Amino acid sequence: MIRKNYVFKHWQLYVMLILPMAYFIVFKYMPIYGVQIAFKDFNVFKGISASEWVGLEVFKDIFSQKGFYVALRNTFMLNGLDLVIGFPAPIILAICLNELRFQKFKKIAQTMLYLPHFISWVIIGGIVYQVFATNYGMINLLLENIGIGPIPFLSEKSAWLATYTSVGVWQSVGWGSIIYLAAITGINKELYEAAEVDGASRLRRIWHITIPGIRTTIIVLFILKIGDMVDIGFDRPFIIGNVMVREYSDVLSTYIYRIGLQSGQFSTATAVGLFQAVVGLVFILTANYVSKKTTDEGII
């Protein structure tokens, strides 16, 4: 009875929930209906329900294609690099920013670091080509002038991986640091003062106060990141990649784009998407489980 009254009393809140719920239902749950395409020989003109069931044929076809494995490997590789390098970067940046005492500089630096986040990948791609091209790219012209041979940033595979990763870090590091900065603000100032009185150096304070203080945030974001391991954005690999490094730059999202939209094989594309979702789920649950066992913190 009490519970019911509560609902009545705050009905406005529930009404406000309708729109977001409708969003999730329309755009996230209803499309699940279409997942069955992955198990059908989908004919666009017959529609979803009239197409014939083919069982796991589509998956068999995918798993026999070399291109799929290459795309899968690359997805893991590029995401792995992002995890190793791209994940700690905003944490380090946030800690550095936090240690700055000159407020004006800190603010300006922060704003400048956020900016790349708002630039579309298409534009970043254009900049990258201008800056890193082998022949007349800015950096290679500089290198040439100081006597170091041109470095094929965009055409040689390992150099390309470095370019890909660092451009990603450049684009997202500032934005990523916001959440850590917010978490740092939540740490009790008295802890720092006490530590200072005890004679703890700056590094010690970071190590024993700041990092434990934002540990929960780090872990939550880490778990989410792990869940995204098979999920990769489309724009970045598609735009920064090129023919010479396609063996490395072709990832699941570009693969799906090519198969599904460009070649019109919707069943295959859906099946790859489903595969991606399932593996992602397994990853996120595993990461959560491990985290709960070891640090007692998790998201579910």
Place this chain on the structure above:
Amino acid sequence: MKALKRVGSLLFTVTLCFALIAGCSSNSSSNSNKGSSSSSTNNNQGSSNSGSKERVTLKIEVFDRGNAPEGLTVTNNLMTQYIQENFGDPNNIDVEFVAIPRSEEINSLNVQMAAGTAPDLIFTYNEGAAYSWAQQGGLTDLGPIVDEHGPNLKEYLANSLQYGVFEGTQYAVVARRVNLQKYSSLIRKDWLDQLGLPVPTTTEETYEALKAFKENNLGGQRTIPFGFALSPDSYEPVIWSFINEQSDEARYLRSITIGSREYPILMDGHKDALQFLNKLYSEGLLDPDFALDKDKKKKEENFVNGYTGIYSFDTGQVFGNGENSGVMTLEGNVEGAEVVPVLPWTDFEGKSRQPAYNPSGMYIMVPTFSERAVEAIKYLNWMAQDEVIQYMSFGEVGVHHDVVNGYPVRNSSEEDQKLLFNPGDMLIITNGIDFGSSEKNNEYMALSVVEKHRDLATLSREYSDKDAVSQPIRFEKPLDSEAKYSVIMLEKYEELLVKSIMAKPDSFDQTYEVALKDFMDTAGTEVIQERTAMYEAMK
């Protein structure tokens, strides 16, 4: 009581929302199940006579290239108004144009075909896509409708109609293509003069000239002797000149059609062609970043800035655009720059064999879910009249074009730009205007070029016709495997090209074999098997 009322209204809102959602979904699925169920009220598919009482809407695709003049759109402009007034109103039809982004054409059509929302009249140059829709039962058989409602159209298109027949059914109306020349090349005459060299006429002479351009850095530090991009207009002419086979059988069994191009990938000479390009690359005669230049922007830039010695391009490109043509820009940028047409590559017989188009243009189709097939054909039939073709390509004399030497030549006035900014996308039944013979057509094409380049442009076109071979060679129907793998094959082929060309010369063989094997494993073998089977069946 009051509270109950509130709950009631809340529940009502929620149910309404769900009803809406559910309504949408059931609607869309039933749509895709049995074709469009909407507009069943004014369904007059059966009634074929022109005096139909009810006004209907005919939706027509138009490419959006983002080039509409200010204040106009591709879907609403002077030309669409002309069509509405002259075709729509007399026939009681509302003509509605639907914009499809040019570069995303196949993607958006695929999606719209699947959703059942594609326009009544769709078109594409992509035969593979057309065939795949036909195969899945998504296209209307236009044969009987053309017979009944398209007498002008039939007469006008004549032979090109056959290209739209897949397995005996006329799934598409195929436009004519008037100018079949595909690629042309230019060479810097002033550079040759400086070196005292003649215009090269064989592959060896061309190679020597390229070497000399490089050694003397005639275009400055950035000299690029041979303008080369990762695009067909760069590699196709070179590759085809190295092919030592030319029988139809060889073309059926050892080349592969990707999109609308024929790739002689297993033919004798293909490897030599790539090895030659590899040599050019390793000797610094190509742009080192050519593989990044898929849209040819860099290649064009290098040419107009005077870095390029030999430049090959889609025929018509560098002379087009009047005062702003590529050659004009080059001459403006570089003092003394002078170009002449050249046929740089010769084959084993000493001929300049080069690719040309088949005489077919766009595939124009009507989806099965459309109820306006008859109106669509009537529209095309209306278009196939001389005065309509004339107006849709040149507008009115004195306003949009002038008559020069008996040919209508657009005058580039503001009115002209406003009416005719996309004639090729509106006048879909033909690609280019036919004046009766190829000499006349060439003569006409030259008139659109600035006066001082007319002779060059004409010569350049004539060169493009020399020993040209229509491609691709056609089977009775497109191949399933080629349709399925076309995107992947193109990417793999580009990989093969890039890797082989950029390999160190001593590891060329190995690189080529590995990349070729990759191509064949991915899709090539399957395609060749299907081609062989079909060729055997055809014999």
